[in-house]
Amino acid sequence: MTAAYLARAGKKVLVLERRPRVGGAAVTEEIFPGFKFSMFSYVVSLLRPEIIRDLDLARHGLHILPLESTITPMENGDYLAAWGDHDETRRELYRHSPRDAEAYDEYGRLMHFMAQAVKPILSMVPPDPTSLAPSDLAGLLRLGKHFRGLGAERLHALVKLMTMSSADFLDEWFETDVLKATKSASGIIGTFLGPRSPGTAYVLLHHYMGELDGVFRAWGFAKGGTGAVSESIAAAARSFGAEIRCDAAVAKVHVNGRATGVVLENGDEIAARVVVSSLDPRRTFLELLDPTQLPSDFVADIKRFKFRGSSGKVNLALDSLPSFTCMPGIGRQHRGAFSISPSVDYIERAYDDAKYGAFSRRPYMDIVFPSMIDPGMAPPGKHVMSVFVQYAPYHLNGGWSDAKREAFGDAVVNTLEEFAPGFKSKILHRQVLTPADIERITGLSEGNIFAGELALHQLFFLRPAPGWAKFATPVRNYYQCGSGTHPGGGIMGASGRLAALRILKDGL
Amino acid sequence: MSLRTTPFHSRTAALSEGQAWRRWAGYVVASSYELSHDREYHAIRNSAALFDVSPLYKYLVTGRDAARLLDHVVTRNVGKAAIGQVLYTPWCDHDGKQIDDGTISVLGEQRYRMTSADPTLRWLHLNAGGLDVALEDVSERTAALSLQGPSAREIVQLAAQRDLSKLKYFRLTEAAIRGIPITISRTGYTGDLGYELWVDAEQALELWDALIDVGTPYGITPAGMLALDVARIEAGLLLIEVDYFSSRHALIESQKSSPLELGLGWTVAADKERYNGKAALDAERLRGPSWQFTGLTVDWNSLERLYADVGLPPRLPSQAWRTSVPVYEQGGRRQVGYATSGGWSPLLKRYMALAHLETSSAAPGTSVRMEITVEHRRKQATARVTPLPFFNPERKRA
Numbered sequence: 025m026t027a028a029y030l031a032r033a034g035k036k037v038l039v040l041e042r043r044p045r046v047g048g049a050a051v052t053e054e055i056f057p058g059f060k061f062s063m064f065s066y067v068v069s070l071l072r073p074e075i076i077r078d079l080d081l082a083r084h085g086l087h088i089l090p091l092e093s094t095i096t097p098m099e100n101g102d103y104l105a106a107w108g109d110h111d112e113t114r115r116e117l118y119r120h121s122p123r124d125a126e127a128y129d130e131y132g133r134l135m136h137f138m139a140q141a142v143k144p145i146l147s148m149v150p151p152d153p154t155s156l157a158p159s160d161l162a163g164l165l166r167l168g169k170h171f172r173g174l175g176a177e178r179l180h181a182l183v184k185l186m187t188m189s190s191a192d193f194l195d196e197w198f199e200t201d202v203l204k205a206t207k208s209a210s211g212i213i214g215t216f217l218g219p220r221s222p223g224t225a226y227v228l229l230h231h232y233m234g235e236l237d238g239v240f241r242a243w244g245f246a247k248g249g250t251g252a253v254s255e256s257i258a259a260a261a262r263s264f265g266a267e268i269r270c271d272a273a274v275a276k277v278h279v280n281g282r283a284t285g286v287v288l289e290n291g292d293e294i295a296a297r298v299v300v301s302s303l304d305p306r307r308t309f310l311e312l313l314d315p316t317q318l319p320s321d322f323v324a325d326i327k328r329f330k331f332r333g334s335s336g337k338v339n340l341a342l343d344s345l346p347s348f349t350c351m352p353g354i355g356r357q358h359r360g361a362f363s364i365s366p367s368v369d370y371i372e373r374a375y376d377d378a379k380y381g382a383f384s385r386r387p388y389m390d391i392v393f394p395s396m397i398d399p400g401m402a403p404p405g406k407h408v409m410s411v412f413v414q415y416a417p418y419h420l421n422g423g424w425s426d427a428k429r430e431a432f433g434d435a436v437v438n439t440l441e442e443f444a445p446g447f448k449s450k451i452l453h454r455q456v457l458t459p460a461d462i463e464r465i466t467g468l469s470e471g472n473i474f475a476g477e478l479a480l481h482q483l484f485f486l487r488p489a490p491g492w493a494k495f496a497t498p499v500r501n502y503y504q505c506g507s508g509t510h511p512g513g514g515i516m517g518a519s520g521r522l523a524a525l526r527i528l529k530d531g532l
Numbered sequence: 533m534s535l536r537t538t539p540f541h542s543r544t545a546a547l548s549e550g551q552a553w554r555r556w557a558g559y560v561v562a563s564s565y566e567l568s569h570d571r572e573y574h575a576i577r578n579s580a581a582l583f584d585v586s587p588l589y590k591y592l593v594t595g596r597d598a599a600r601l602l603d604h605v606v607t608r609n610v611g612k613a614a615i616g617q618v619l620y621t622p623w624c625d626h627d628g629k630q631i632d633d634g635t636i637s638v639l640g641e642q643r644y645r646m647t648s649a650d651p652t653l654r655w656l657h658l659n660a661g662g663l664d665v666a667l668e669d670v671s672e673r674t675a676a677l678s679l680q681g682p683s684a685r686e687i688v689q690l691a692a693q694r695d696l697s698k699l700k701y702f703r704l705t706e707a708a709i710r711g712i713p714i715t716i717s718r719t720g721y722t723g724d725l726g727y728e729l730w731v732d733a734e735q736a737l738e739l740w741d742a743l744i745d746v747g748t749p750y751g752i753t754p755a756g757m758l759a760l761d762v763a764r765i766e767a768g769l770l771l772i773e774v775d776y777f778s779s780r781h782a783l784i785e786s787q788k789s790s791p792l793e794l795g796l797g798w799t800v801a802a803d804k805e806r807y808n809g810k811a812a813l814d815a816e817r818l819r820g821p822s823w824q825f826t827g828l829t830v831d832w833n834s835l836e837r838l839y840a841d842v843g844l845p846p847r848l849p850s851q852a853w854r855t856s857v858p859v860y861e862q863g864g865r866r867q868v869g870y871a872t873s874g875g876w877s878p879l880l881k882r883y884m885a886l887a888h889l890e891t892s893s894a895a896p897g898t899s900v901r902m903e904i905t906v907e908h909r910r911k912q913a914t915a916r917v918t919p920l921p922f923f924n925p926e927r928k929r930a
Contacts, residue, residue, distance in 0.1 A: 073832070073881040074832060076880075076881040077832065077880070077881055077882060082879050082880045082881070082923065087574075087577055087578060087879055088878075089574050089578055090570055090571065090574065092570075092571070108567070108568055108570070109567040109568065111567075112567070140845055143845075247578050359571075397578075398578060398579075398751075399579055399683065399749065399750050399751035400683075404749035404750060405749040
């Protein structure tokens, strides 16, 4: 993303990628003949519409398709459904609780306001609250004004969102447990926290932010998988003149008073006026640089930056779609997500396992069937199934091994079999990815899908380290971008764009 | 029902979740089948959308002078068209003002099918004096489906059991699907890869069922007019009675447009000796048309600001609109034209509109201002003149 924006501004840009294809965790691969998988990251949530327009990504092949519903199977055989249509969703909720059906609209309205309040922050370079530099002061002033403008009620709600657990926050609104469970699940994705851990409420907001951008759908699926997002950005970058070299792993960044270039693992040296790292902060600073080139307190901050990968992924090739007990048959439910989050206790218990170093015996899962949305993902009549699984701690007791990976995969399919009997017999091929695999393949430290936990103490002017949240680094002409920087992870593109704008502003 | 239903109605009615219907040429057709037209729209660009386009008026023109008649009526050169070719063409009155637009399919030697949005039989008769030609209204007898989207070819090939890779854009072929004789033309109203299938009304339902059967694993999705409306704006295709008035329905002169003013200059044959409106069009071409029909892209930041001023996030139309909206010069005072259709492109993430602009304000890239109503008040958002089409995928012609 940074490369595309820099090239668009007329800079000569070279992109170096360790793997055979660009995208990092946003790649589509044909793991099993004829079946294509968004191997890691599988939905698009907050990709900025201005980026789609600026880079003309539709022309380069980007098409984001709506993911319209979420079905949560319950343990008693019932379900909770959220459909694309408001009336339908309200009627469904009414079945569970007339009171919640009414609260749902009010809740939606509040979250809409909150998202509106937080959204400008996403597109802004975070000001440093401890700095007296004019730009920081101006930024803080703007921010202060912005928050004062919210009014008391909304400011209070915002503070609650920032401090409470998602379970507690939702308790203030709803009585239906399965609703609270499904909503709070979105607050724990990619973190090593449970729905009852303070600070998780904030992430609830992310679901509402997409809607503000005129995307109309908070979540979407990229035609061709998430790799198509990466490929479209790469195509745009190339159209602006950027060069992209794959199978070219960077070993070190050369520093001589300032960054002067890189040396590749194969020994090639490439000189550059500016070096930008889109790796996570640990790799950007502690691997590509020699820590002695950095201030020691900064090194300490980066060392403290938490990764703690907590999620895994199971990709399945299916002979046919599974029928769920709660909503038998094959139908429109398969075009949306299935959330295995039957109760808050269920998710919290899944977290309990992880707290003490085990993977969840009955994990939280977010399931989609990409081939139902884009038929091109699988041979006609066959399907691919993407299962996001939490929790699978990076620091597993005794470490990850092949046997443990398969045991984890078994826990996933066995749990699913309970909700969709006969499901296991439809599996043609199974790929299980643990945080250790995610780290090995994508390079994301500890397999954290957001390149560093998306927790409040690591966001905004603290991401990745206090004082260094503005894409510059302590090394002159060495910049950082990517999910490990503000505003964080998800297929968003925001940090890359902001980093490029910063570099251009610095006159480099 | 006092309105007519199409030969596919028993199938389309069964799919209608929200009973959302629209009138088209005296028929009812689905606005959308699902409660929202969203998925139907995306099917056009992602897999394949199936439209019932039976309400089109269809005429069979045959005989020794068939080409002569058509050449006299329409602006394109029909005599030069090869068998199997389809021409998109407007036709004009004697003053060179557009009456309608449609297609002419060259079905065989001295055998043509003309489609139109308005009834055209009388106009053809009026122009056929002394010619050896037979005219037949086959509108009701012929049902039509349009299958549009990147998977359209795979589905039609599989259904018709033949290779269609050689069937070029705006060409047709005779074929059969499960024994049902059909004509397949590589045409459509979406600006995407797509085909229109023409079938005897008696066998319409069998054809529908066959396509759904074969197409389901490929994501075939019955779609309604709301989805089509967004796609046709992306494709920059104009719509009669929305983007222009038929000169036969216009009450005053300024309601009329010429093909040159509608961006259809390319359809006005330079090498034809005689056709309705030729003298006027030749003269207009010489002096240059005073109007242009072009795209507008509403500037996002400008739109966002208008809404932010009243404390709202930008609101976008959830459906394509079709009303007349004033367009002003950059200064915001002098009106330089009007937009006639517009909407949000979910694919391009762009607020687009189709507009008539005075030629002096119509150069691509020109900044103009389009009226937007924000909280009951008239405001203006910056918009940029954008060449049509907004979206033009390679697969359309490939």
